[in-house]
Amino acid sequence: MGIRARPDLVRLAVVVSLAAATSSCGTDDGGPSFNGCAPSQFIDRSAASASRTVGFGGASGSTLFSYSPACITIAAGQSVTFSGGGSSGFGAHPLAPGALGAPTAGSAGNPIQRTTDGNLREATVVFNVAGTFPYICETHAAAGMAGVVRVQ
Numbered sequence: 001m002g003i004r005a006r007p008d009l010v011r012l013a014v015v016v017s018l019a020a021a022t023s024s025c026g027t028d029d030g031g032p033s034f035n036g037c038a039p040s041q042f043i044d045r046s047a048a049s050a051s052r053t054v055g056f057g058g059a060s061g062s063t064l065f066s067y068s069p070a071c072i073t074i075a076a077g078q079s080v081t082f083s084g085g086g087s088s089g090f091g092a093h094p095l096a097p098g099a100l101g102a103p104t105a106g107s108a109g110n111p112i113q114r115t116t117d118g119n120l121r122e123a124t125v126v127f128n129v130a131g132t133f134p135y136i137c138e139t140h141a142a143a144g145m146a147g148v149v150r151v152q
């Protein structure tokens with residue numbers, strides 16, 4: 001893991017080298033919604049040219065209390081950048097792995113780190129292992145501010 005600080009932007013690069021065993025938290029074909037993401041809601045962002053930014057707090061099409069797109073599919077080795085809008089950083093919207101009340105929900109080895117620094121607007125997470133990796137805003141998860149990164 002490396003952290004490089006810049007005046008207005010800090011990226012978290014998280015590399016997980018765990019030999020993670022994936023757990024079954026829903027399948028590709030039908031199945032229940034998980035962390036607000038029904039199987040049909042996942043947006044494929046695995047193309048090389050695709051945006052892998054998940055906005056929150058008003059950025060990238062999100063509302064103040066949502067992620068957009070909240071449910072995305074990427075390929076192993078790709079990264080996702082969580083990006084807040086306006087004055088909304090990780091102080092107002094603390095990012096955490098897992099589901100509400102279940103920080104270890106989803107596949108083992110979730111590379112998303114708990115990020116609460118109010119000075120941060122962006123955090124980039126590398127997903128090196130296939131699996132289903134949920135995340136929440138700790139403050140607003142009960143109101144549905146949650147999502148899933150599905151890594152194939």
Ligand SMILES: [Cu+2]
Binds near residue numbers: 064065094139141
């Ligand atoms: Cu929030």
